[in-house]
Every structure is written in structure tokens, then in C-alpha cells.
Amino acid sequence: MNSSKKIMNQQNQEKETKTSSGVPAKKVKSSSVLAGRSLKPVILTVLCVVVLLVLCIGVGVQQSKPKVVVTIGDKKITMDDMMYPIYEVESEYLPYNEMYESYYGTSIWEADYQGSDVSVSGVTNSIGLKQEILNSEVEYEILYQLAVKDKYKLTNDEKKTAEKDAKKALEGLSWFQKVQLNISQDKLTDRFEKRALAERYRDDQQEILNKDVDESAAIQDISKKDYRQYDIQYYYGELNTTDENGNATAVSADKKKEMASKIQEVAKKAKTESDFTKLISDKEEDITFEEEGSFTQQEGWSYVSDANLKKIKKMKNGEISDAILDEDAGYYLVVKMMNNNSDEAYQSACDDAVASAQDAAYQSWFDGKAEESKYTVNTDVWTDVTIGTVTTDIVTAEDLEKMNEDSSDETSGSAE
Numbered sequence: 001m002n003s004s005k006k007i008m009n010q011q012n013q014e015k016e017t018k019t020s021s022g023v024p025a026k027k028v029k030s031s032s033v034l035a036g037r038s039l040k041p042v043i044l045t046v047l048c049v050v051v052l053l054v055l056c057i058g059v060g061v062q063q064s065k066p067k068v069v070v071t072i073g074d075k076k077i078t079m080d081d082m083m084y085p086i087y088e089v090e091s092e093y094l095p096y097n098e099m100y101e102s103y104y105g106t107s108i109w110e111a112d113y114q115g116s117d118v119s120v121s122g123v124t125n126s127i128g129l130k131q132e133i134l135n136s137e138v139e140y141e142i143l144y145q146l147a148v149k150d151k152y153k154l155t156n157d158e159k160k161t162a163e164k165d166a167k168k169a170l171e172g173l174s175w176f177q178k179v180q181l182n183i184s185q186d187k188l189t190d191r192f193e194k195r196a197l198a199e200r201y202r203d204d205q206q207e208i209l210n211k212d213v214d215e216s217a218a219i220q221d222i223s224k225k226d227y228r229q230y231d232i233q234y235y236y237g238e239l240n241t242t243d244e245n246g247n248a249t250a251v252s253a254d255k256k257k258e259m260a261s262k263i264q265e266v267a268k269k270a271k272t273e274s275d276f277t278k279l280i281s282d283k284e285e286d287i288t289f290e291e292e293g294s295f296t297q298q299e300g301w302s303y304v305s306d307a308n309l310k311k312i313k314k315m316k317n318g319e320i321s322d323a324i325l326d327e328d329a330g331y332y333l334v335v336k337m338m339n340n341n342s343d344e345a346y347q348s349a350c351d352d353a354v355a356s357a358q359d360a361a362y363q364s365w366f367d368g369k370a371e372e373s374k375y376t377v378n379t380d381v382w383t384d385v386t387i388g389t390v391t392t393d394i395v396t397a398e399d400l401e402k403m404n405e406d407s408s409d410e411t412s413g414s415a416e
Helices: 002-010 040-064 079-104 125-149 156-170 175-181 185-210 215-219 253-270 306-313 344-373 397-415
Strands: 068-072 075-078 229-238 240-242 248-250 288-296 324-326 331-342
Touching: 068 079, 068 125, 075 079, 075 125, 079 125, 079 175, 079 185, 079 397, 125 185, 125 344, 156 185, 185 344, 215 344, 229 253, 229 306, 229 344, 253 324, 253 331, 288 344, 306 331
Parallel strands: none
Antiparallel strands: 068 075, 229 288, 229 331, 240 248, 324 331
């Protein structure tokens, strides 16, 4: 995306954060009024008040002189404005960080980018999500300004939804967390109203652009033959197991013999039983049944060797195979052909191709509008932002877990 490339090019390398040294407190002699009394409670109370005042003053100063991140026309988006969208993203990924670290030995922020912005790739989550957040805020603001220019007005339903969503977003947050995140009911309602107007304008523009998309050209290279789909049901026993470290090991010869006997019994039952889906007991552990399986002509099926795949493709609808003991592929199977010429995969590939062409048409249109807006990113401010550290100390993983539990409890209570 040209607009995202412009943003990326405007950013410098991350700056090192400087820390200032602390100043030792002066010793104060006790007054005669406090003589004979313990000073600890008084000192602790004073310290708490001082800390609270310092934090509040700090937040007040930050809000009185907000740092501008990006300018779009006459609109200046500040770090105060960016706190909630950063919180949205960080709170989505933070609950998985501990589990990710235990599995992979690194934080989820250092993992490969897992977001949804197709213009971002080849970077860590921290860098990619940062770009995604900025891209989204820029897009929303440009679309909102275009919507206002074209006389768009919020509907009553959009207003009610924005207010409801704002109320929900604030649930579980303390007053001080709200101050630190620079959010309130009014601020979030306003934000969600702008998003609703921007999204409706985008959807309307997409509908207009879609009319000019050449769908025939978009799907011309998609082969019906390659995407011919085979729908099957099957029973299988797996000849390899995976240990807790992810290492694959072959089952014992005795286990193979046992599974071969079981899959042959399934094949035998299939010849006489009317219901193919009920050929094993619920307690069976070695053999598994899959009711909705499929593969395409192009991709094939990894459960069987090429030789056995050719045999399966020749099966008629409703036909059931003999026991397939495929040592090379690592499975023992019995297969029933449900549909040997489904067009589901072909239609899905065509839909994806058309959607991709439509997305490209929108992106081209939006890139032009972004260029016209002549927006600028203040890299001196945005470079210092590191996703994974901005709001994660304000609303911790423990906070999010408790908020989720409270929300679940409320839902259960209302259901009763």
C-alpha cells in the first residue's frame, strides 16, 4: 500500500530511552507534637499523597501539551488520541504472551507479525502492529473527513451502538486507568461514532468501485480442473505419534498390527451397515472418524500415497473403499466418496480472486485520497513508541483476565 509505505519511510530507527537518576530525600527531624509516636503511618500517608499528586500532575501536563503523532489536513492526532487504539491492540495480544513465552522462549511482541494489515510483512509483531495502528487511524480520519465533506450524518442506530460500545469498553477499568488511557464515556462514544461514519463511507465507496471490477478477468486464470473437489468421509488410524516436544515417532509394530486389524474390521462392517458414520464405538481411541473431509485435484491428499490417491479419485459417489494400509503416508484408512466432482473449492477460489480485485480497487482509490490529504507523521514522537510496552503496565494481563471473568459472570447471571 503506497500510503503505508509513505508512513514507513517517514519513521526513523527506534531511539534509546534515557533514564534520569533519583534525588535522595532530605532527613526531617520529628516535631514535639509527634514525639513518642510512630512516624511510619504518617510518612507512608504523605508519600502516597505525594506520589498520587505527581502522577496526576504528570498526566495533566501530558494532556495539556499532547504530542502530535500525525497531521491530516487541519486535524492533529496526538499520543493522547493514540492511547486507546494502542490499548485495543495490546490488550488483544497481551493475554497470550505468557503462553507464547513458555512455548517459544520469546515474547509475543517479538514473534513474526500476526496482524491483518496486508501491507505489513517481514517484521515483528511489535513493529507490524505499530504500523497497523497508525495505518488504521490515518485511514479512519481521512474517511471521516471525506464523509463529513459529502454530508454524511450518523443514524440513530449508529449513535446508540457507539454509546453501547463505549460503555462496554470501559467496563472493568478503574478511574485512574481511564485517566492514564485518556478515555471516558464521552471520548469513546465520539471515537466510535467517527469510526461508524468512516466505515459506512468506506463501504459505500467500495460498493461503487466494485461495479467497475472486471470479475471475468479476475477469475480467468483459475482452472476448474485444478480446483475439482472430492468430498469424502473416512476412518483413519495414525502410524506416527508426537511427543510433548513436537518430535514425531512411529508407533510400535504391535500397535500397527492392532490398528490394521481394527481398520479392516471397519471396512468389513461398511459392507453391511447402512450408516457409515457409526462403525466404531465412542470409546475407540486408535481409530478416528472424519465426517467432512475433502481435497482438490491440484493439492491432493497427504493421508495417502499417489498410487492410492489415484484409486480414490476413481471412486463413484457413495462407494466405500476396502481397508487402505498406507505405510508410506503413515495412515490406515477406509474412505467413502460423497461427491467426486464438487465445485466448492473452485467457487471459493473465484470468490477470493474477485474479492482481491475489489480490495485492490479500493486500495488504489484510498491511496489517491491519502496523497491528496498530504498527511505527515511526526517521526520524532512515533519512533519512540514500542508496542508491547505502552499500556501493558496500565492494564496488565491479570487485569484483563479478571475483566474477562467478571464479564463471563455477568453473562451467566443474565442468562439465568
